[in-house]
Amino acid sequence: MKRPTIADIARRAGVSKGAVSYALNGQPGVSEATRQRIVAIAQEIGFNPNSAARALSGASARAVGLTLCRPARILGIEPWFMGLISGFEAELSARSYALTLQVVATPELEVEVYRRWWGERRIDGVIVTDLRENDIRIPVLQQLQLPAVVIGGPGETGEIAQIWSDDAGAITEAVRYLVALGHRRIARVSGLPGLLHTQARTRAFNDICTSLGLEATTVPSDYTGEEGSRATRRLLIDTERPTAIIYDNDVMAVAGLAVAQEMGLTVPGDLSIVAWDDSPLCSLVHPPLTALSRDIAEYGAHAARELLATIDGKQVTNVEAGPAQLTPRGSTAPPR
Amino acid sequence: MKRPTIADIARRAGVSKGAVSYALNGQPGVSEATRQRIVAIAQEIGFNPNSAARALSGASARAVGLTLCRPARILGIEPWFMGLISGFEAELSARSYALTLQVVATPELEVEVYRRWWGERRIDGVIVTDLRENDIRIPVLQQLQLPAVVIGGPGETGEIAQIWSDDAGAITEAVRYLVALGHRRIARVSGLPGLLHTQARTRAFNDICTSLGLEATTVPSDYTGEEGSRATRRLLIDTERPTAIIYDNDVMAVAGLAVAQEMGLTVPGDLSIVAWDDSPLCSLVHPPLTALSRDIAEYGAHAARELLATIDGKQVTNVEAGPAQLTPRGSTAPPR
DNA sequence: AGAATTTACTGAACCGGGTAAGTTGTGGAG
DNA sequence: CTCCACAACTTACCCGGTTCAGTAAATTCT
CATH class of the missing domain: 1.10.260.40 (lambda repressor-like DNA-binding domains)
Structure with missing residues (x-):
């Protein structure tokens, strides 16, 4: 035809x-x-x-790029990325932009992908996730003048617009809630320590704990279930074990729940659990997990809108999305 | 620059x-x-x-498309699609093909996306998932002569290559295993009834149950946790409740596990659970779930290879990937 | 040695849109 | 009645690769 x-x-x-x-x-x-x-x-x-002809004659490629930089085995079960993608899509397909995806292993490869995409004129802009300290992707994007929006921060990104949510406020709320329930020994299992939002959360967690006169224990992890289990086990074998744990994502929280059950502890009786980011996964398990809920898809949609505005040459500024809301469920209660 | x-x-x-x-x-x-x-x-x-210039002058666009047709809320937690995507990527990026993604709501919209992509010459081929009975996408792809590979089947796809795994063999193995443990009342919570592989599984489940003299109860569901919970509740309130349930995906199995625990039943003592498709999710919960494991990423890589071969004009034939392997874990045991 | 073939290029057309510059035709103002 | 402005087009070139036809030089064959 x-x-x-x-x-x-x-x-x-x-x-x-x-x-x-x-x-x-x-x-x-x-x-x-x-x-x-x-x-x-x-x-x-x-x-x-014909999108090729259009792109060739100077107009836009009508496509944006997204690189996913996580080990393949975790990508599968992290609801976070799929939520983001759904959100992007809602905006992008409404303006008939395509989404080009690439899974990469390291930030260095991510930079290479950006360079290639730019050279191929395949995309009009990129969405950058998982902002790190001194992120090597930022100078490259600036050099290439590739429109971009960064999710996660806040951090140093120069002209590049950022979207982040008030993680400090959210974790403060969670800690206050647990303290109000009567908890005094609260631990946290964090995500990858290299990510800026992990650092911001750790800082805020330390601050609130200090101000409430609690000891702040953060065990660094990497968002995977395996590491979440290991970190939980390490926390729970302690004689002075915590009575509540906050996890930086839902996957680790579910893994932590399983470890507690496996060790004969009841949740929430012996241990309260709070998950950061609420996905159906949290309501799926028993007991359902208290979570810091954000509308991740809306977060993604927001980012896509900002990116399209940047591509259209509009001036965009950093945006703070709404903070995560504490959604109490069955996994939190006063300690025995 | x-x-x-x-x-x-x-x-x-x-x-x-x-x-x-x-x-x-x-x-x-x-x-x-x-x-x-x-x-x-x-x-x-x-x-x-410049990919546009290349695509314009008759060469390939060096991109393939994938449409995801599931409600947005479930996309997030289904490890299946992300696993597939990881697998595609491994093959595609090795040959520097891009993957273009679109989330759609219905098969009708999916067809529209195919038509648009074809018209825009944006992609060289598509990967089709979730083959249905009399699938409306097949004739369109044939008419457009758009290279394609179908995942899921087997079914009527004419010249279009298919990849599927031996679901009948896998479910037969699972049922035999449960019967060997001593189970006599085995139920199944299925995926979307419109999908061909769901139908193939139902047929095989009925066959093996009949041949073993068991009653075959299949409750249709839709792969979501909510529906999985509902179906499980319906099965477990029965006075003649099953002692084992096979779920068509891992998300429903996890939801089923939570329902059982919530109803005060112990797993595997009162109820054995088998999940179809093994993701880290299955080993994450307590007890870890016995699963029918397939290497989903390898499945996706396989499909990508076939698609690239089709695009290169090579003759490809239907391929049967290896069957799912039963991986016994803590969720199956002899009934009390 | 001369013809035939091969090698290593060059030049130009082409893909299918976008767009600046040029060409009509029409109506209104002076 | 002429001149001008403007709407409504047409023409022609551009984007950056691919590819085919053509050409000069080098090599092989008889």
Whole structure:
């Protein structure tokens, strides 16, 4: 089956290629009557502009890129990324932008992917996740002048817009809640220590614990279930074991719950659990997990909107999305 | 920063654009010495061919498409798709193909996306998942002559290659295992009834149960945790409740486990649970779930290889991937 | 040695849109 | 009645690769 082109439309409408281009793009230069005739023909023969031709003639590629930099085995079960992707998609497909995905192993490879995409003119912009300290991706994006939006921060990104949520406020709320229930020994199992938002959370956790006169124990982990289990086991074998643990993601929280059950501890009787980021996973297990809920899809949609605005040349500024809300469920209670 | 083009390379090497193209693509028509000189210059200035220009001049777009047709809320926690994506990526990025993703709500919209992608010449082929009975996507793909590979089946797909695994064998093994443990009342919570592989599993489940003289109870569900919980509750309130349940995915199995615990039943003492598809989720919960394991990433890699072969014009045939292997864990035991 | 073939290129057309510059035709102002 | 402004187009070139036809030089064959 042959793909229809603007030349086909031009022939059928008895006008030139140029007129068809003006008509379909809402440019001035054709009469309203002609425009409608052309649009009708385009509809009829099912015309879609060849994205390659469009991109080649200086216009945008109508695609944005996303790199996922996590070990493959964890990508599968982290609801976070899929939530983000769903959110992006909602915005992108509404403006018929495509989403190009690439799974990479290291930030260095991520930079290479950006360079290649830029060279290939394959995408108009990228969404950057997991901002790190002195992130090597930022200078490259600035050098290439590739439109970008960073999720996670706040951090040093120069002109590049950022989206983050008030993690400090959220963890403070969670700790206050646990203290109000009567907990005095609260621990935290964190995500990858290299990520800026992990550091911000750790700082805030230390601050609130200090101000409440509690000891702040943070065990660094990596978002995987395995590491979450290990960290939990290490915390629970202690004679002075914590009565509540806050986990930096839902997967580790679920893993922690399993470890507690396996060790014969009841949740929430012997141990209260709070998960950061609420996915259906949290309501799925027994008991359902108290969580710091954010609308991750909305978070992604927000990022996509910012990115499209950047691509359109609009000035965008850093945005703070709403903070995570504490959603109490069955995994938190006063300690025995 | 200006993107380097083959014209830049040609100027620096003192040859024509055509020669550069031949040299970089390994085509005959340039001497080995010239080729090396050109390749060296390309390396040095960090040249990447403009994908739009390449796609426009008849060559491939070097991209494949994948549509995800599931409600957004479940996409997040289903490890299946992310596993597939990881697998695709491993193959695709090795051959520097991009993966373009789109989340859609219905198969009808999926067809529209295929048509648009084809019209835009954005992709060279698509990977089709969740094959249905009389799938409306198949005739469209045939009409457009869009290279495709179908995951899930077997079914009627004409010339389009399929990849599936021996679900009948796997479920037979699972049932036999449960019967060997002493179970006589085995139920199954299935995935979406419209999908061909769900139907194949139901058929096989009925067959083996009949041949062993057991009653075959299948409760249709939709892969979500919520529906999995509901189905499980319905099964367990029965006076003649089953002593073992097989779930069509891991998410429903985890939800089922939570329901059992919530109802005061012990797993595996009062109820044995088998999950279809093994993700880290299964080993994460307590007790860890006995699962029918498949290497989903390898499954995806396989599909990507087949698709790339199809795009290259090679004749591909239907492939049966290895069957799922029963991995016994703590959720199965003889009934009390 | 001369013809035939091969090698190593060059030049130009082409893909399908976008768009600046040029060309009509029409109506209104002077 | 002429001149000008403007709408409504057309023409032609651009984007950056691929590819085919053509060409000069080098090599092989008779």
